[in-house]
Amino acid sequence: MSAKHIMQQAAPRNESYHLAQSSDIGHAVTCGLKFKLPRVMGAIPEGNESFIPGFIAHNVLQSATETLGRLWRTSPTPNSQQIMETWSPYMHQVFADAREKQQGDPESNLERYISQARTRLLGLAGVLHDKMSQDPAPNRIVSEITITNPVTRHEGRIDAIFEYPEYAETVEWKTYADGGVSAYDRYQTISNGMLVNYRYGRAEDDFTGNILTVITPVKAHNPRPTELALDAIKEARTYMLQVLDGQRVRANLPHRFVCGSCSYQSACTFYMGDRVDSDLKRMLWRRRFRILKKRERTHVNKFLAHRLSQEQLTELRLAESGYRIEETVTAVSSTHGMNTLTLVKQNNYQNADLLYIGDSVRIIALEPGMPLLTCVSCLGSIIESNGSSIVVDVYLGNPNQLRGFQILLLRIEVDLTRRELEGLDFVHRNPGRVQNIAYGLLGEDLFEFAT
Amino acid sequence: MLTVYWVKICLNSQLNQSQTQALENRLYTEIPVAGVWGPPGTGKTFVAATEATCAVTELDQRILVCAFQNSTVDQTLRYIVGMLKSRYGWSQDIVRRSVKRIGSVAKVADDIIPHFSTNRTELTTARIVGTTLHSSYVPTGHRTLQPLSFDRIIMDESGQVTPEQAWIPLPLLGNADNARITAYGDDVQLSPISPDLTPEKGVLRYMRTMNNTSVDMLNTTYRLNWPSVEMTSDVFYYGALHAPQEVRNRRLVLDEGTPKGPLSEAVRPENTLVYVGVTGREVEEGLSYDNHQQAMVISDLCSEFLRHGVDPSRISVMAAYRPHVRTINSVLDGTGVGCTTVHRMLGAENDIVILATTRSNSSRDLGFMTQPELLNVATSRQLMKLIIVGDAGETFADGCRTSGRIYNFVASRGRYITMN
Numbered sequence: 001m002s003a004k005h006i007m008q009q010a011a012p013r014n015e016s017y018h019l020a021q022s023s024d025i026g027h028a029v030t031c032g033l034k035f036k037l038p039r040v041m042g043a044i045p046e047g048n049e050s051f052i053p054g055f056i057a058h059n060v061l062q063s064a065t066e067t068l069g070r071l072w073r074t075s076p077t078p079n080s081q082q083i084m085e086t087w088s089p090y091m092h093q094v095f096a097d098a099r100e101k102q103q104g105d106p107e108s109n110l111e112r113y114i115s116q117a118r119t120r121l122l123g124l125a126g127v128l129h130d131k132m133s134q135d136p137a138p139n140r141i142v143s144e145i146t147i148t149n150p151v152t153r154h155e156g157r158i159d160a161i162f163e164y165p166e167y168a169e170t171v172e173w174k175t176y177a178d179g180g181v182s183a184y185d186r187y188q189t190i191s192n193g194m195l196v197n198y199r200y201g202r203a204e205d206d207f208t209g210n211i212l213t214v215i216t217p218v219k220a221h222n223p224r225p226t227e228l229a230l231d232a233i234k235e236a237r238t239y240m241l242q243v244l245d246g247q248r249v250r251a252n253l254p255h256r257f258v259c260g261s262c263s264y265q266s267a268c269t270f271y272m273g274d275r276v277d278s279d280l281k282r283m284l285w286r287r288r289f290r291i292l293k294k295r296e297r298t299h300v301n302k303f304l305a306h307r308l309s310q311e312q313l314t315e316l317r318l319a320e321s322g323y324r325i326e327e328t329v330t331a332v333s334s335t336h337g338m339n340t341l342t343l344v345k346q347n348n349y350q351n352a353d354l355l356y357i358g359d360s361v362r363i364i365a366l367e368p369g370m371p372l373l374t375c376v377s378c379l380g381s382i383i384e385s386n387g388s389s390i391v392v393d394v395y396l397g398n399p400n401q402l403r404g405f406q407i408l409l410l411r412i413e414v415d416l417t418r419r420e421l422e423g424l425d426f427v428h429r430n431p432g433r434v435q436n437i438a439y440g441l442l443g444e445d446l447f448e449f450a451t
Numbered sequence: 452m453l454t455v456y457w458v459k460i461c462l463n464s465q466l467n468q469s470q471t472q473a474l475e476n477r478l479y480t481e482i483p484v485a486g487v488w489g490p491p492g493t494g495k496t497f498v499a500a501t502e503a504t505c506a507v508t509e510l511d512q513r514i515l516v517c518a519f520q521n522s523t524v525d526q527t528l529r530y531i532v533g534m535l536k537s538r539y540g541w542s543q544d545i546v547r548r549s550v551k552r553i554g555s556v557a558k559v560a561d562d563i564i565p566h567f568s569t570n571r572t573e574l575t576t577a578r579i580v581g582t583t584l585h586s587s588y589v590p591t592g593h594r595t596l597q598p599l600s601f602d603r604i605i606m607d608e609s610g611q612v613t614p615e616q617a618w619i620p621l622p623l624l625g626n627a628d629n630a631r632i633t634a635y636g637d638d639v640q641l642s643p644i645s646p647d648l649t650p651e652k653g654v655l656r657y658m659r660t661m662n663n664t665s666v667d668m669l670n671t672t673y674r675l676n677w678p679s680v681e682m683t684s685d686v687f688y689y690g691a692l693h694a695p696q697e698v699r700n701r702r703l704v705l706d707e708g709t710p711k712g713p714l715s716e717a718v719r720p721e722n723t724l725v726y727v728g729v730t731g732r733e734v735e736e737g738l739s740y741d742n743h744q745q746a747m748v749i750s751d752l753c754s755e756f757l758r759h760g761v762d763p764s765r766i767s768v769m770a771a772y773r774p775h776v777r778t779i780n781s782v783l784d785g786t787g788v789g790c791t792t793v794h795r796m797l798g799a800e801n802d803i804v805i806l807a808t809t810r811s812n813s814s815r816d817l818g819f820m821t822q823p824e825l826l827n828v829a830t831s832r833q834l835m836k837l838i839i840v841g842d843a844g845e846t847f848a849d850g851c852r853t854s855g856r857i858y859n860f861v862a863s864r865g866r867y868i869t870m871n
Contacts, residue, residue: 003737291615
C-alpha cells in the first residue's frame with residue numbers, strides 16, 4: 001500500500017482532529033463561555049500583575065521537580081530549608097532571567113514579586129517536607145509531561161507524576177493558591193488524572209491506582225474523582241469539541257454572582273451583546289473558524305502516531321527513531337534561556353529522510369509498555385543536523401528526564417493560532433481606527449466602514 | 452514635488468523611478484495602509500529598509516519591522532543596519548542601541564544576535580524593532596513591546612501573510628493620524644497555505660485586487676538578465692517587468708577553455724536559460740518524491756562549473772521535494788555546493804541557479820509544483836544563469852499551464868538539452 005493510502009486511511013480528511021485541553025476543561029465545566037472566550041474568540045484575560053509571583057514560582061518548579069526524587073531517597077525527611085537549597089540553582093536561574101528582562105525598568109515591582117515567589121516556594125517546601133516524612137520515596141518522579149489521548153481527544157500537561165511500584169500520584173502545583181483549591185483547580189486535576197490513568201493502561205475513569213494531589217503553599221489537597229465530577233468533565237469535553245468543530249451548542253453558564261471575579265468579564269459582556277456591523281461580524285467569525293481549522297491540522301500527526309506502527313510512521317517520514325541523548329546543556333545562556341540537547345543516531349538505524357534545521361519535533365522517550373503519546377517528551381526545534389547527530393533547542397519540557405531511553409522524534413506542526421485569534425478579538429472589539437486599518441489590510445476602502 | 456531632502460535620498464541611494472514613487476507615497480501621503488508590490492529583484496527589501504531609516508532619521512518615528520519568517524526579519528534588519536552605518540554614519544554602538552530584535556533566539560541569524568534583546572528598557576528606547584508577526588504582540592505575561600508605542604509598521608514578504616496574521620501587531624500601532632502600515636511583498640511568489648493545504652490569499656493580494664490604488668509596483672528588476680526577465684515578466688507579471696541594459700547583458704565568465712561533453716551547452720555563458728530533459732523517473736519516498744537521475748545530472752553540471760573555475764558559493768541548487776534535496780546534497784557532498792528547498796530560496800539569489808523539478812511520471816502529475824507562485828520563486832533566483840533539470844517527457848511541459856508556458860519559453864528562446 002502506498003504512503004498516501006496509509007495516510008488517507010489513518011487520517012481521513014473528513015474526520016475531526018481537535019483536542020480538548022485539560023486546562024480548558026477546568027474552565028468549561030464551570031462556565032462554557034470561559035472556555036470559548038479565549039479559545040474561540042481570542043479574548044485576553046484582564047487583571048493586574050498578581051499572577052506574576054505564582055508564574056515565577058511555577059517556572060522554578062518546572063525544572064526543579066526532578067531533584068525531589070533524589071533528595072527523597074537520600075534524605076527521606078528533609079526539612080524545608082534543605083528542599084529550598086536543592087532548588088536554589090533553579091531559583092537563581094529563573095530569577096536572573098526575570099531580572100534581565102526587567103532591567104532598568106523603574107516601574108517594575110519585580111523584586112517584590114520575586115520575594116513573594118520565594119515565600120510561596122518556601123511554603124511548598126514545607127508542605128513537601130510533611131509529605132516526604134509521611135510517604136515512602138517514589139521509584140521515579142516525572143515532571144512536565146504532556147499526555148495525549150487520541151481516543152477521547154483529550155490532552156493535558158501534568159506538573160508531576162510520582163511513580164510507586166503499585167500506584168501513581170498525579171501532582172499539580174498551585175503556586176498562586178493561598179489555601180483552598182477552586183472548582184477549576186479540582187476539575188483540571190481530575191482531568192489530568194484521567195490522562196494519567198490512560199498512560200498506565202487503565203480506563204480513563206478508573207482511579208484505583210491513581211491518587212490526585214494538589215499542592216499549594218499552605219497544604220496538600222486530594223480532590224476526589226467522584227462520578228458526578230467525571231460526568232461533568234466528559235460532558236464539558238464533548239461540548240468543547242463540538243464548539244471547536246463549529247457546531248452551535250448552548251454554553252452552560254454559572255450563577256451570575258461568580259462573574260464579578262471573572263477575568264473575562266468585559267469580553268463576555270461585549271460578546272453577549274455584540275453590536276458590530278453584521279458584515280464585519282460575519283467576516284471575523286468566518287476567519288476564526290479558519291484559524292481553528294488550522295489549529296486542528298496541527299494535531300493530525302498525533303492521531304497518526306497513535307494509529308500507525310513506528311515502522312509505518314518512519315515510512316511516511318513522520319517519525320524517526322534510534323536516537324540517544326549524548327549531552328544536555330541546560331541554559332546555555334542565561335539571557336536567552338536556551339536549552340540544547342544533542343541526540344546521537346545509533347549505528348544500527350538507517351538515517352531516514354526527516355530532519356532539517358528549523359523543523360519542530362516532539363522528542364519522545366520510548367518508555368516500555370506505555371502508549372507513545374503518553375511517554376515523557378519535550379518539544380524542540382532542530383538547530384544542527386549532520387546525519388549522525390542532531391542538536392535540538394528544547395523550548396518545552398525537561399530534557400534531563402529523557403536520559404537512558406531510546407528516543408523517537410515525531411515531526412510536529414507548531415500551533416501559532418492563539419496570537420491570530422487574539423488579533424481578531426482586538427479588531428472585533430476596537431471600533432473606528434483599528435477596524436479601518438484592518439479593512440485596509442483586506443484591500444477594502446478605508447473610510448467605507450468608518451461612517 | 453520632491454523636497455531637497457528627497458533629492459538627497461534619491462541621489463545617495465540611486466533609487467529608480469518606481470522606488471522613489473513608492474517611497475514618496477509611503478512617507479508623504481495621508482494613506483494609513485498601503486502596499487508595495489515588488490517582483491523578484493526589484494529591491495523591495497531595500498525600499499523597506501530605506502522607508503524605515505528615513506522615517507527614523509527624518510521624521511523621528513519609531514518603527515516595527517515584521518514578517519512571517521525569521522529569516523525575512525533578519526534580512527530587512529541587515530539592510531537597515533547597513534544603511535544607518537553607511538548612509539547616516541551612525542556608529543556601531545548607536546546602531547546596536549537603536550535597532551533591536553525580539554523573538555526566539557534560536558531562530559535569529561548569527562549576525563543579528565548582537566541586536567537581540569529581552570530587556571524592556573532597551574526595547575522601549577530602541578528606534579527600530581524587528582520581530583516575526585507571531586512574536587510581535589504578547590498580550591500578557593512576557594510582554595516586551597508596549598501597546599501604542601510605534602508610529603509605523605513595515606511588513607515584509609506580506610504576500611505570505613494572511614489578514615489575521617497581519618492584524619497581530621495592530622495593538623502596537625499608535626493612535627496618531629500619522630501612524631502607518633506598509634505591506635511589502637509579492638503575492639505572485641509564495642502564498643500562505645490554507646487549512647486544507649491549498650494556497651490562499653495573502654494581504655497583498657487582497658490589497659492589490661480589491662483596492663489597487665493603494666499599492667505601488669516596483670517594475671525594474673536588478674536580478675534577472677535576458678531572456679529570463681522576459682520569461683518572468685510575460686508568464687507572471689503581464690509584461691510589466693523590465694531590466695536595465697547592463698542587467699540584461701550580464702553574463703557568466705568562465706576560466707579558460709571551452710566546455711566540452713554532453714552538458715557543455717548548459718555550461719556555456721551565452722546560454723543563460725537552459726532546460727535539461729532527463730529520462731529518469733521519480734521515486735516515491737513516504738509522502739514525497741525523489742529522482743536519482745536528476746540528482747546525478749545536477750552533480751555533473753556542478754562539477755563542470757567547478758572545473759571552469761566557478762566558485763561553489765556562486766551556485767545554488769533547489770528542489771521542491773525534501774527527499775530530493777537530501778539526495779542532491781549527498782551527491783554534491785564535498786563540492787561546496789548545497790541544495791535547498793524552493794521555499795527556503797524565497798528572497799535569495801545567486802549567479803547560477805539549478806532547479807530540479809523532481810517529478811517525472813506518465814500521468815503528467817507535477818504535484819504542488821503546479822502552483823504558479825512556487826514556479827515563480829523557482830525560476831527567478833538567478834543573476835546570470837538558470838538551468839532547469841526536468842523530465843524529458845511531458846510532466847513539466849504539460850503538468851500545468853504555467854509550467855507549460857515556462858517550458859515553451861525556454862524551448863523557443865533558451866536552450867533545450869536531453870540527457871539519457
